[in-house]
Amino acid sequence: MSATDNTRPPNAAVRRRPVVLACVALAVVSVAVSLLALRHAGAAASGDGVRAAADHPDLTLRFLIAVVVVLGVARLAGRLAVLAGQPPVMGEICAGIALGPTLLGRIAPDAAARLFPDGVLPMLNGLAQLGLVLFMFGVGRELASVRLRGTGSRTVLVTQASLMVPFAAGTVAAVALGTAYLGPAGDPVAFTVFLGCALSITAFPVLARILEELRMTRSEVGRLSLLAAAVGDAGAWLLLAVAVALTEGPGTVRPVVTAVGGLAVVLLLLWPVREALRRAARRWDGGTGAPRGHRAAPTALLLCLACGAAAVTSVIGLHPVIGAFLAGAAYPAGPASLDAAADRVASFSGGLLLPFFFLGFGLSADLGALPFDADTLLVGGALLAVAMLTKILGPGLCARLTGMGRRDALSLGVLLNARGLTELVVLGIGLEAGIIDERVFAILIVITLLTTALTVPLLRLLGHARPAPSAGPPEPVREQAAESRAHAVPAVTPPPSTPAGHP
Known part of the structure; x- marks a missing residue:
C-alpha cells in the first residue's frame, strides 16, 4: 500500500486479528513456561544469592528465563x-515499570x-546500557538528518519558545520547591x-513516530x-551536561577538563572520524568485487564508534549517552553501506535491547512507594500543569502570533508536549548524578x-485521524516539493524509519 493511499480493504481488521491473537498467545505461553521453569529452579536453589562456580548453569538458566519474560x-x-x-513505546515503558517493585515486586x-x-541483574544491566547507547546514537543521527530550506520568523519564534519557555518555568518551579527536594548532591543550582x-524535553523519536502514524509528516505543523x-x-x-558538571562543585578543575575534553571529542568526531567513515564507505560501496565478509564491516564499525565515543565521554566526565549522541550526530548520511548498517543497528537496539532499559528503569522506580500526601499531590499537580501549559501554550502562541491558524497552533503545542523515552533517559541521568531525589524522580516519571x-x-x-493499528511500521513518507509561502516553514527531511513499535 502506498504512502498516499489512505484506504484500507474492509476486511483488513479481520486479517489482523490472527496476528494479534498469535502475539498474545506467544507472550502468554512464553511467560507461563518461564514461570514454571522458575518454580523448578527456585525449588532447587538454596537461596544464598550468587553461587559458586558449580551453580553457574542455574544462573545462566535464570538469565535466559528473564530475557524471555522481558521480551x-x-x-x-x-x-x-x-x-x-x-505509541508502542508507552506499553513497553509500562511493562518495564510493572516488572519492577511498582507492581510485580509488590x-x-x-x-x-x-x-x-x-546475579542476573548485572547481565540485564549490560544489555540495557548497550541498548541505551545505541538508542542515543540513533537519536543523534535522526536530529542530524533534519535539513532546512529557507527560514522564517515563525520558525525562529516557535523553536525558541519550545525550549526557553518551559526551561524558564522549570527554573522558577525549582526555586519555589526550595531545598526540600534536592538530591544527594545537594546542589541547588544544578x-x-x-x-x-527536564520540563523542556520533547521526545524526537516518539514525535516522529506519531507524525508518521497520523500522516502529518509533510504538513506544516509536522515539519x-x-x-x-x-x-x-x-x-x-547541552543544559543537562551543564547540570551534571555543576555537581562537581566550585573550586575544582574537573568542569574545565570536561568542557575541553568534550570540545575535543566533538571536533574529532566531526572531522577525522567522519571523513574516515566516508572513505571506508566509498571502498565498500564501490565496485562489485568486495568480499562477502565486508557486509558486516560497516555494522561492526558503527558499534565500535558508538560504544567508543560513549566510553571516551565517560572518561572525561560526561555521561556515556552524550558520547553516543555526538557519534550519531557526526555519522555521515548518504553512503548506502553506512545507512544500511545504521538501520540494522536501530532495528536490533529498538526491538531487542530497549526493553531491558525499561526493565532497569522500572527496577529503580517504585511508583507505589510515592507518598500520596497533600504535599506530593500539590507538587506533582503543579509540575504537571507547568510542563503541559508551557509546552503547549508557549510554542502555540508564538505560532498563532505569526499567522498560523488556531487549530494548527494548538496541535503544534500538543505535539511538542510528548516527552517519552528521551525524558526517561534524562531523569535516569539526574538520579544517577544525585541531582534529584527519588520523590522528584517518581513524580517526573x-x-x-x-x-x-x-x-x-x-x-x-483537535480533529486529526486516529492512527490505525497495523502489524508493521507505516510506509515511509517522502517529502513533496512545495512552493514557499508567507512565514515559510523550513522543509524538514523525515528522520530514518524506525522499526515498528520502537520509536
Whole structure:
C-alpha cells in the first residue's frame, strides 16, 4: 500500500486479528513456561544469592528465563498500546515499570526475586546500557538528518519558545520547591538547571513516530514540530551536561577538563572520524568485487564508534549517552553501506535491547512507594500543569502570533508536549548524578507518562485521524516539493524509519 493511499480493504481488521491473537498467545505461553521453569529452579536453589562456580548453569538458566519474560511482556504491552491508539513505546515503558517493585515486586515479591536475582541483574544491566547507547546514537543521527530550506520568523519564534519557555518555568518551579527536594548532591543550582531541562524535553523519536502514524509528516505543523523538537533537544542535552558538571562543585578543575575534553571529542568526531567513515564507505560501496565478509564491516564499525565515543565521554566526565549522541550526530548520511548498517543497528537496539532499559528503569522506580500526601499531590499537580501549559501554550502562541491558524497552533503545542523515552533517559541521568531525589524522580516519571499518553487523544480531539493499528511500521513518507509561502516553514527531511513499535 502506498504512502498516499489512505484506504484500507474492509476486511483488513479481520486479517489482523490472527496476528494479534498469535502475539498474545506467544507472550502468554512464553511467560507461563518461564514461570514454571522458575518454580523448578527456585525449588532447587538454596537461596544464598550468587553461587559458586558449580551453580553457574542455574544462573545462566535464570538469565535466559528473564530475557524471555522481558521480551515477551514488552512485546505484548507494545501491541496492546498500539491497539489503544498509543505509541508502542508507552506499553513497553509500562511493562518495564510493572516488572519492577511498582507492581510485580509488590504483589509477588518471591516471584520477582526469583525472576531477577542479584546475579542476573548485572547481565540485564549490560544489555540495557548497550541498548541505551545505541538508542542515543540513533537519536543523534535522526536530529542530524533534519535539513532546512529557507527560514522564517515563525520558525525562529516557535523553536525558541519550545525550549526557553518551559526551561524558564522549570527554573522558577525549582526555586519555589526550595531545598526540600534536592538530591544527594545537594546542589541547588544544578537542581534548578536540571528541572528546567527536564520540563523542556520533547521526545524526537516518539514525535516522529506519531507524525508518521497520523500522516502529518509533510504538513506544516509536522515539519515545524520536528524542527522545534530537534533544536530544542540539542539545547536540552547541552543544559543537562551543564547540570551534571555543576555537581562537581566550585573550586575544582574537573568542569574545565570536561568542557575541553568534550570540545575535543566533538571536533574529532566531526572531522577525522567522519571523513574516515566516508572513505571506508566509498571502498565498500564501490565496485562489485568486495568480499562477502565486508557486509558486516560497516555494522561492526558503527558499534565500535558508538560504544567508543560513549566510553571516551565517560572518561572525561560526561555521561556515556552524550558520547553516543555526538557519534550519531557526526555519522555521515548518504553512503548506502553506512545507512544500511545504521538501520540494522536501530532495528536490533529498538526491538531487542530497549526493553531491558525499561526493565532497569522500572527496577529503580517504585511508583507505589510515592507518598500520596497533600504535599506530593500539590507538587506533582503543579509540575504537571507547568510542563503541559508551557509546552503547549508557549510554542502555540508564538505560532498563532505569526499567522498560523488556531487549530494548527494548538496541535503544534500538543505535539511538542510528548516527552517519552528521551525524558526517561534524562531523569535516569539526574538520579544517577544525585541531582534529584527519588520523590522528584517518581513524580517526573508520572508526568512523562501522562504527557506522552495524552498526545494522541488530544490530537484526536483537535480533529486529526486516529492512527490505525497495523502489524508493521507505516510506509515511509517522502517529502513533496512545495512552493514557499508567507512565514515559510523550513522543509524538514523525515528522520530514518524506525522499526515498528520502537520509536
